[in-house]
Amino acid sequence: DAKTTQPTSMDCAEGRAANLPCNHSTISGNEYVYWYRQIHSQGPQYIIHGLKNNETNEMASLIITEDRKSSTLILPHATLRDTAVYYCIVRVAKGFQKLVFGTGTRLLVSP
Amino acid sequence: GAGVSQTPSNKVTEKGKYVELRCDPISGHTALYWYRQSLGQGPEFLIYFQGTGAADDSGLPNDRFFAVRPEGSVSTLKIQRTERGDSAVYLCASSRTGAAEAFFGQGTRLTVV
Numbered sequence: 001d002a003k004t005t006q007p008t009s010m011d012c013a014e015g016r017a018a019n020l021p022c023n024h025s026t027i028s029g030n031e032y033v034y035w036y037r038q039i040h041s042q043g044p045q046y047i048i049h050g051l052k053n054n055e056t057n058e059m060a061s062l063i064i065t066e067d068r069k070s071s072t073l074i075l076p077h078a079t080l081r082d083t084a085v086y087y088c089i090v091r092v093a094k095g096f097q098k099l100v101f102g103t104g105t106r107l108l109v110s111p
Numbered sequence: 112g113a114g115v116s117q118t119p120s121n122k123v124t125e126k127g128k129y130v131e132l133r134c135d136p137i138s139g140h141t142a143l144y145w146y147r148q149s150l151g152q153g154p155e156f157l158i159y160f161q162g163t164g165a166a167d168d169s170g171l172p173n174d175r176f177f178a179v180r181p182e183g184s185v186s187t188l189k190i191q192r193t194e195r196g197d198s199a200v201y202l203c204a205s206s207r208t209g210a211a212e213a214f215f216g217q218g219t220r221l222t223v224v
Contacts, residue, residue: 034211043115043202043215044154087153098167099213101146101153 004088009106012082018075020105022088025069031092033064034099035073037084044087044101047073078109113137115216117203123222124193132188132219136205143186144213145178146170146202154202160186161208193223 005023012018024033035047048055048062050071055062061074075082087104116135124130136143141162146154156170160180171177175193180186190197200220206213 032211038154041217043204043218045215046212049211085153098156098159098170099154100156103151103153 004090004102006086006088006102006105008103009108012075012078012107012109014080014109014111015077018078018082018107018109020073020075020086020088020107021070022072023070024088024090027068027090028092031090033062033068033071034089034091035060035062036087036089036099036101037082038087038104039081039084047086078107080109080111083107083109115203115205115214117201117216117219119219120217121220121222123224126193126195126223128193130190130193130221132190132201132221134186134188134203134205134216136184136186136203137214138184139207140205140214141183141208142206142210142213143180144204144206145186145188146204147199148202148218149199157188190221193221195223197221198223 032049032051034049036044038044047059048057050062050064064071085104085106087101089099118133143160145157148154158165158178159167163180163183175191178188200218202215202218204213204215
C-alpha cells in the first residue's frame with residue numbers, strides 16, 4: 001500500500017472549515033483514498049473514501065487532485081467534537097482488509 | 112448492542128502471565144480485525160478473519176500472540192508470557208465482506224507490570 005504524508009497537527013476555529021491535506025504521490029491506479037478519525041479514547045471512525053472523483057457525505061468532503069497524488073479532507077463547519085486525529089490511508093481494493101495507519105494529523109478545534 | 116464490544120475495557124497483568132481479550136463484532140459482520148495501538152502511534156494491524164479462518168495474520172508480532180474465531184462471530188486474542196512491551200490498547204473492528212467501512216470497538220487497554 002502507498003505511503004501517505006500528513007501534517008502532524010493543525011488548528012481550526014469552531015465554525016470554520018477545516019481542510020486537512022494528505023500527500024500520496026506513489027498511489028497506484030487501483031488504490032482508494034480512505035479517511036478515518038480517532039477521537040480521544042475511542043476506536044477509529046470511518047469518514048469517507050474515494051478513488052478519483054470528489055466525494056461528499058454527511059460528515060465531510062473529499063477532494064482528490066486530478067493526478068491523484070494528493071487529497072484534502074474538508075470538514076465544512078468544524079465543531080469542538082471534531083477534535084481528533086485524522087488518518088489518511090491509501091489501499092488497494094474496496095473492501096476492508098489491512099489498513100495501514102500512519103501517525104495522522106491531530107486537529108484541534110478551538111472556540 | 113449495536114456496536115463492536117470489547118471486554119475487558121482495562122486489563123492489568125503481571126509480566127509472564129497469560130491474557131485473553133474478547134471481541135464481539137456487529138451481528139452479521141463476517142470480517143473481523145485486531146489492531147493494537149501504542150501511545151502516540153496509529154493503530155497497527157495484527158490479524159484479519161474472514162468467517163472462522165484467519166485470512167491474514169501477518170501482523171502478529173511473534174508466536175506468543177494467537178487469535179481464534181471458532182464460530183465466525185466472537186473472537187479472542189490470546190497473549191502468552193506477556194511482556195511489558197505488550198502494553199497497548201488492543202482494538203477490534205468488524206465489517207461486512209467487501210464493505211469500505213469498518214466499525215471499531217472502544218478497545219482493551221492492556222498494562223503489563
